[in-house]
Amino acid sequence: FIELAALRFEVSQEFRSFIAVGILGAFTTFSTFSLDAVALYERGRTLAAGAYVLLSVVLCITALFAGMTAIRRL
Template sequence: MIWLWIALGGALGAVSRYGVNLWLYPVFEQRFPLPTLAVNLVGSLMMGVAYVLLIERGSFHPDLRHFLMTGFLGALTTFSAFSMDAVALLRNGDLLTSAAYVLLSVCTCIIATLLAIKFTAYFL
């Protein structure tokens, strides 16, 4: 049953992200990727609130965690999960590990995307 909650949340998160793109992209065109920044920021804020209410306090039914955190926020922005992982490392006192995770994630993902674009454009 958990997969159903995740799928439902994921569908709503994906549609929400698309809606934000439709709403903000025409305003800013290609001058600045505000839609992506907005969903990353809002999703990360929501992840922090959800973490406290769902995990630390157990204020809501456990299925809401799968629906909201994995499904909705996971589809809205994976940056929220990335942020939660980095914060978890910080809260455990692993400052160096957290910094390495952030740097490695951001740098390697940008490089991987660039390499994939170059490779695909050249070979396919």
């Protein structure tokens, strides 16, 4: 699909890189996160699965705010 879109529409190399690395990388990262959470749940480790999801989201958002704060102070 991406290659067909690139052939049909003229897009820059930067945009192709964004799609290949950014978008597809996000899909694979989120898929792995989801698979890990479900695997924990299916093994009966419900508390661990919940903690994994909650801590992953909270720490990710905390890191985002820390990064935004650091950049704004530059």
